[in-house]
Each structure stands twice: as C-alpha cells, then as structure tokens.
Amino acid sequence: MTWQPFYTGTGEPPERRVELSAPPPWREFPRRSLHQQFVPPQGLVEAVNAALVLRRPLLVTGPAGSGKSTVIEQVAAELDLGTVLRWHITSRSGLTDALYRYDALGRIHAQRLEGPGGSDDIGPFLRMGPLGTALLPSDRPRALLVDEIDKSDLDLPSDLLDVLERGEFEIPELARYGRDVVAVREWGGEDLHEVRRGRVQCTEFPFIVMTSNGERDFPAAFLRRCIRFTMPMxxxxxxxxxxxxxxxxxxxxxxxxxxxxxxxxxxxxxxxxxxxxxxxxxxxxxxxxxxxxxxxxxxxxxxxxxxxxxx
CATH class of the missing domain: 1.10.8 (Helicase, Ruva Protein; domain 3)
Structure with a gap:
C-alpha cells in the first residue's frame, strides 16, 4: 500500500467523499485463514509430524505474534481435518466448560412453562465444549487449538491429563438421565451427536495444539505427555x-x-x-x-x- 493520510485533523469534511483503502489481508472480515501465508520455522514440521504419529498434543511456546496459533490452521487445511475448534484460555477457564455446557436454569424454566406432563428432553440444554467436540467419535481426527494455556489457573494442566490420556469423559447429567441415548449439539455448529449412557469416547485422537507465551512453568507429568516446540528467534x-x-x-x-x-x-x-x-x-x-x-x-x-x- 502507499501511505495515505485520510484524516487531516481539521474537522472539515473534504469536497469529495474519502474512500478508505483496502485493509491488509490479516484484517479482512469475515476473518479468513492465513494458513497459506504461514512459513513454518525450522524444526516445526518434524514436531507436528511427531505429534500426529504419536497422538500427543503439541505444545508450542513463543512470543505473541510469532505464528503459534496459525500452525494448526495450516495442518488442518493440509490434512483435511475440518474447521479448527478453539478454546481460548483465561484464568477462569475450567475443564468442565471445555468438555460440555449444561443450561440447568434454562431447562428448569422450560419445564415451568410447559407444566406437568410436558417434555423433559435434556438434549436442547446441553452443548459440547471445544474439547468435548474434539473427543466425539469420528472417522478423522478433529483439530483443536488450546490458546494461551499459560494463562490458566495452576490446576488446569493437571486436570487435563486424565482426559488426554484416556480420550474419554463422562457427562454426569446424562449418566443419571432416564434415556440411554441423547443427541447433543457440537461446539461451534448445530450438528447433533448421539451420546450413549453419558460417556464420550473418541475413536480418533484429535490433533491438539496448545500455545504458551512462556510466562509460566508446567508440571513435569503434563510436559512429558506433550511434544514440545519453541519458536526460534x-x-x-x-x-x-x-x-x-x-x-x-x-x-x-x-x-x-x-x-x-x-x-x-x-x-x-x-x-x-x-x-x-x-x-x-x-x-x-x-x-x-x-x-x-x-x-x-x-x-x-x-x-x-x-x-x-x-x-
């Protein structure tokens, strides 16, 4: 682009309406993936392939803006793993919300509106979280980005260990429910998936990329279950x-x-x-x-x- 000072600071509108220039590619909306523009640094390709073959999460560490979160977009596009599921971590993030969301108050409200004898279908009040959706049975692995895991509270990495090792989890609300099979919506879409007796068991372990800005240390038990890569200078x-x-x-x-x-x-x-x-x-x-x-x-x-x- 050429430098164009659209705003002059005079407060006076110009004689002709000013047309802004096109935005840079990374600020076009709706947002589009920039996986074709990503240039993987030396060693990253080997780390990705190791994570894919060993069915282990890939922990990518590096400063902000170094392309850590773009890695998974490129892998998902190249290997046809579908839309990337995203779990952005904050200090309030917990494992349960990443697995599934249950709107208990919404269900109670619906039961009151329908009155005695009304429907008691729990399905509409459940939605899989990003991690839960990634662990649903599928023919191909799903791609899951766990962004800025170093922003989590101290317990979250340890809480993840059992789920990532076993590739399954239970939804207690469905385990206690009267029906064996319930259709639950996936994260980021309206597709329904049948959950039997409250258990979700993956058939293809997802390709998981966890990013870290290097602002904290992780437990050794967590690190040994990951393939680790540090973005080079x-x-x-x-x-x-x-x-x-x-x-x-x-x-x-x-x-x-x-x-x-x-x-x-x-x-x-x-x-x-x-x-x-x-x-x-x-x-x-x-x-x-x-x-x-x-x-x-x-x-x-x-x-x-x-x-x-x-x-």
Whole structure:
C-alpha cells in the first residue's frame, strides 16, 4: 500500500467523499485463514509430524505474534481435518466448560412453562465444549487449538491429563438421565451427536495444539505427555519470507522492508518484546511508493513498533 493520510485533523469534511483503502489481508472480515501465508520455522514440521504419529498434543511456546496459533490452521487445511475448534484460555477457564455446557436454569424454566406432563428432553440444554467436540467419535481426527494455556489457573494442566490420556469423559447429567441415548449439539455448529449412557469416547485422537507465551512453568507429568516446540528467534531471511507471503514479493524486496526488518531483528536481539504482526503492519504502511516524509515516517514506526512490555 502507499501511505495515505485520510484524516487531516481539521474537522472539515473534504469536497469529495474519502474512500478508505483496502485493509491488509490479516484484517479482512469475515476473518479468513492465513494458513497459506504461514512459513513454518525450522524444526516445526518434524514436531507436528511427531505429534500426529504419536497422538500427543503439541505444545508450542513463543512470543505473541510469532505464528503459534496459525500452525494448526495450516495442518488442518493440509490434512483435511475440518474447521479448527478453539478454546481460548483465561484464568477462569475450567475443564468442565471445555468438555460440555449444561443450561440447568434454562431447562428448569422450560419445564415451568410447559407444566406437568410436558417434555423433559435434556438434549436442547446441553452443548459440547471445544474439547468435548474434539473427543466425539469420528472417522478423522478433529483439530483443536488450546490458546494461551499459560494463562490458566495452576490446576488446569493437571486436570487435563486424565482426559488426554484416556480420550474419554463422562457427562454426569446424562449418566443419571432416564434415556440411554441423547443427541447433543457440537461446539461451534448445530450438528447433533448421539451420546450413549453419558460417556464420550473418541475413536480418533484429535490433533491438539496448545500455545504458551512462556510466562509460566508446567508440571513435569503434563510436559512429558506433550511434544514440545519453541519458536526460534526470527532472522532477517525468515522475516522477509513472511513479508513476501503476506504482502507479495515486491514488498519484501523494497528498501523500506529491508530497513524495517533489519531494525526489527536488532531490537529483538537486544531483548525487546515485539511481534511479527507489528512488523507486517509497518511494512504494509511504509513500503509503498508514496511513503511519508522522514519525520512522519519515524512517527509511524514509533507508533507501530512499540515495545509490548511498555504501556
């Protein structure tokens, strides 16, 4: 793109209506997968294949914006594993919600509305969670992203161990229910899956990618059940390949891109916290033919490449 200052700060509308330029590919909506633009670093392909063959989760550690969560999109597209299921972790995330959700209050309300003799079908008030959906019986493995697992409380990694080892879990509300078979909706869709006697047992262990920003340590029992990979420090060559994949070869060959990449790597080497998508933002704005003057250009660089650990 070429630099275009749409906003002038005068508060006066222009004579002609201003048309904004097209957004960068990673900010188009509805969001689309960027798996074709992802450039796996050295060693990641081997780690993915090890996780696939051994049916183990892949724990990918690295700084924000290093492409950790894009790995699974590329694998799912290449191996036809379907839509990626996503479980974004917060400090309040618990294992049960990832397995299934039960709307007990909604069921009680429906029973009161229908009165005596009304339907007592529990199915409409249950929905599988992202992990529960990934463990449903299927012909092919499902792909599950467990994003930022280091944000969880201390017990969650240990709570996951039994489910990931056995590949099954129980829904107590269905185990106590009067019918043996209940149809339950999957996560992120309306497809129904039959659950028998309250137990879900996978037939193909899902391909699971867990991401971590490296902000905490995990129990040894959890780590030994994972294939672990740490995203390496990017080099100018790898970053220019990323720029080319997202913005085209011409942008990657531009003088502005080379300067930005060189300064970016220097700052990373010095220990600053920066994300690759910050670099892409800067190249997208400043590698065009109508770049701003030097003073304004530096202001844009300072704005877009601010160190992440600072306010």
């Amino acid at each position: 990017p080099t100018p060559e790898t970053l220019l390949r990323v720029v080319a994949a997202h913005l085209g070869a011409d942008a990657a060959r531009s003088e502005a891109a080379g300067e930005l990449v060189g300064a970016f790597v220097e700052r990373l080497t010095a220990g600053e916290g920066l994300a690759v998508d910050q670099l892409l933002n800067a190249v997208h704005l400043l590698a065009g033919s109508a770049a701003p003057d030097e003073e304004r250009r530096q202001a844009v660089v300072d704005l877009l490449l601010r160190e992440l650990s600072r306010v």
